[in-house]
Amino acid sequence: MPVDLEQFKPAYEKWVEEGMPDFLAGNMSKILKRYPSIIPDDIPWTTYIGKPSEQTFALVTSAGLYLKDRQPAFETASIHGDPSLREIPKTVQQAEIGIAHAYYDHSLAKQDINIIFPIHRLIELENEGIVGRVANIHYSCSYVNNVVPLVTETIPKMISRIKADGVDVVLLVPV
Numbered sequence: 120m121p122v123d124l125e126q127f128k129p130a131y132e133k134w135v136e137e138g139m140p141d142f143l144a145g146n147m148s149k150i151l152k153r154y155p156s157i158i159p160d161d162i163p164w165t166t167y168i169g170k171p172s173e174q175t176f177a178l179v180t181s182a183g184l185y186l187k188d189r190q191p192a193f194e195t196a197s198i199h200g201d202p203s204l205r206e207i208p209k210t211v212q213q214a215e216i217g218i219a220h221a222y223y224d225h226s227l228a229k230q231d232i233n234i235i236f237p238i239h240r241l242i243e244l245e246n247e248g249i250v251g252r253v254a255n256i257h258y259s260c261s262y263v264n265n266v267v268p269l270v271t272e273t274i275p276k277m278i279s280r281i282k283a284d285g286v287d288v289v290l291l292v293p294v
Contacts, residue, residue, distance in 0.1 A: 122157055124267050130155035131265060135198055142198045147222060157266065167288075170251075171244075174287035177254035178207075179277070182228065182235040182294045183220025183261035186211070192219035193261035200263035202273050206280075207257045211238060220261045223294050235294050254286050 138150035183193050185205045194201040207216070213232045218225045228235045238257060244250045258277055263269045281289060 122159070122266075122270055124270065127155060127157055128267065131267075135264075139198060154264065169287065171288070172248055173251045175252040175254055175285055176241060176245075176250050176288045176290060177281055177284070177286040178236060178238060178241065178257040178290050178292055180236050180257075180259050180292040180294065181220075181261065182223075182259060182292070183218050184232075184236055184259035185217050185219060186215055187217040188215065192217055195219050195221040195261065199265040201261050202263050202265065202268040203260070204273050204277055205259045207236070207238070207259055209238065209242070209253055209255050209257065220294065222262050235292060237290075237292065241290075254281075254284050256280070256284060 134150070134153060134155050138153065141147075141150045183195070184207055185192055186207065190205050193203065193205075201219075216232055216236075218228060233239050236257070236259070238253075241250065241253050245253045258281075260269070260273065
């Protein structure tokens with residue numbers, strides 16, 4: 120599924136130019152309706168193979184999570200979003216997590232982080248022997264409108280780290 124970033128770039132630049140007044144006025148829902156989405160010709164589904172009890176699982180969320188005392192929050196004031204990534208350890212506790220994402224209601228997640236990042240539920244499955252192992256590192260990004268750096272830099276780095284960690288299954292948790 121090749122993504123034509125050269126076709127996306129001018130459409131995105133036009134979207135930013137035309138949408139900036141609405142963005143500055145706080146009308147994100149209005150400009151998102153005009154976002155130049157990338158629609159692939161096919162969907163790269165991969166058939167699941169193996170036994171969960173013999174595999175390593177990791178989480179990837181777009182919830183904008185970061186470690187409050189150890190990592191910077193994601194940039195939330197830019198129309199472009201923030202294409203960077205935060206590593207979240209398996210041992211993370213609710214009190215250690217901050218949320219930097221301007222476009223969803225955080226209230227339930229602040230009560231139970233597992234709603235948007237089900238790390239503790241995954242650990243329970245590991246303890247019950249349903250999944251073989253929960254990876255030591257998981258990943259979070261925030262909202263991103265400019266997908267070019269996300270596709271060309273952030274995602275390849277994340278995939279490389281996930282492969283190096285021996286992860287077999289990645290659970291995507293979008294918000």
